[in-house]
Amino acid sequence: MSTPTAATAIRWERGDDGIVTLVLDDPAQSANTMNAAFIASLTAVADRLEAERDSVRGVVITSAKKTFFAGGDLKDMIKIGPGDAQRAYDTSMEVKRGLRRIETLGRPVVAAINGAALGGGFEIALACHHRVALDAPGSRIGCPEVTLGLLPAGGGVARTVRLLGVADALLTVLLEGRQYAPRRALEAGLVHEVADSPEDMLAKARAFIDAHPESRQPWDVKGYKIPGGTPAHPKFAAELPAYPANLRKQLGGAPYPAPRNILAAAVEGAQVDFETAQIIEARYFVDLVTGQTAKNMIQAFFFDLQAVNSGASRPDGIAPRQVRKVGVLGAGMMGAGIAYSCAKAGIDVVLKDVSAEAAAKGKAYSEGLLAKALAKGRTTEVQRDELLARITPTADPGDLAGCDAVIEAVFEDPALKHKVFQEIEGIVAPDAVLCSNTSTLPITLLAEGVQRPGDFIGLHFFSPVDKMPLVEIIKGERTGDEALARAFDLVRQIRKTPIVVNDSRGFFTSRVISHFMNEGVALVGEGVEPASVEQAAAQAGYPAKVLALMDELTLTLPRKIREETRRAVEEAGGTWRPHPADAVIDRMVDEFGRPGRSGGAGFYTYDEATGRRAGLWPGLREHFTKPDVAVPFEDMKERMLFSEALDTVRLLEEGVLTSVADANIGSILGIGFPGWTGGVLQYINGYEGGLPGFVARARELQTRYGDRFAPPELLLDKASKGETFTD
């Protein structure tokens, strides 16, 4: 029996047993979101439930879609400006009121969570007295709003705090935004039961209704105490000051407003009654949703990421293909990691090195990772054995017979790379895609060494491969569309995010990150206290300290790249402009013998026994730091951010980059550009005053620090036309 309500995003189905099933099923969308239709339906449903209360025995909320409920409507949210604060507040309160009316109906309400319930979806479930989650593969439950610069504003803060206690709610659910598989959600106390099948789920829902004719939330029972005590409790009050301090430490001073607002909403909301807590939550939400950071993060982590992963940069009209057997040439640090990632995705791997021992050592890397995963309960012995069985270490090129893809990761030497491809070209499948993981060599040059340059492409992984989510795909001049499509599909098959760029020195990622490091080093050369330089990088939101990163990379590498670039520029008749960082790097290497971490000494000192970073080298202050130097802290941060953003615009001008989404995602996932910016080009879009504001500030930096901050033509052009960087 099905009667449509006034608005139709929620279907009302009433059984003969007096149980009303509210089916979330927005006919206009593939997933349910908290849009206007939903909100109107929610109010209509609450009206009807109240009107028919006497004949309703209980309520089950479930969904007809694959996911239970997708959450807030991000297309709408990203448009909410500072002028829309009142409207955003009213909408948030309307959702809360609707859920609250159902929660306080005096009838048992059960969430039958048939698929992912993240953000708004989990908040609907939280308003129910009982939550049964179907153990569907890939299903996730939680409040990931913080990862989009927001907070759960459908009562999610108020209810998780009351359900779990302030500390637990904050630490995992709200501040980390962790997404739980159904069984983990059960362990964490987020759901009450897990069901093995849809029938089991509904049976459990009904059983709860039968057993609890008049359900109430624990927090609506008189005398309810928040687990772990309220912030007013002396013990809690003593711990409270540590919260903001820990948060600051966690964020490194980076400008993420959401965690601060979540903390405030949770702590303030725990000291008042439920209704007031909801108002507090709405106010902190409005502050976030009308601000720039949430827009940046929604753009990057939702829209851009979706565009990139769904194949916006993949050529059209080429049927997707799965790789079954991949040959990995070179079982060193990168080859070993690539082999692991491929095997993990179910691909058979032939891991080839110069000797059987070297190849076996590469496989041992996977064994090590799996031993750790097993110890942490993240894999099973069966899964471990299956994965390891997929990796065949060898020194014999003949074992690559039948490989439909090859990924080369031998030493960074063009002659060697040519040689290893020649060795296997006649052995692998005749149409195998040929990929190189080179970090600096031109793909077009490497392609000259193979018989099928159209099938040759760059596949630039990041270290450590098993952790880093990005792969930069590099098209050489002769790379064909088929090879690009297959490389793209391979990256998706191993569950990583691909960005696509055209061939150029340093590609996109290596070239852009070098500007960040150079600015840090240049500041040392200008006499700035080295600890302040590291502090500036952290406060700008970079995940790594800039001088520490330079040490990791080794100072001799940028020197080598610099020399090659200089030669190339001069051969092409151009003028080579040294960077102020060059002189510092030269002195560090030549005068002080400190080439970086692998050489045992760099900007930092390293513990001889453990190799661990011990502290900044005191000699830096002695040789470089000047007492009277006064580079404003804001300039230090923005020099790092601007130098990367400006060169990204140049890369767009040069046609190396062709997609804004690829640039934004590549910068965050590949080279640690701060997430709060939404990526390197969104940073320009979202800068105060928009593109004209960014141009004005670039000119200011140019005047103070040199022509490397001169705004490129493309930026000036877009600024004058009132445009932004979009695809």
Ligand code: NAI
């Ligand atoms: P590595 O030195 O750890 O490994 C290179 C491996 O290649 C060694 O195991 C060596 O025995 C093997 N090899 C040498 N000649 C061979 C041959 N004829 N046949 C088969 N194997 C042979 O080097 P790493 O760091 O793994 O780098 C490999 C490639 O990946 C380089 O092109 C590098 O530029 C690139 N890359 C490195 C990154 C890094 O962070 N280390 C990041 C991205 C790319």
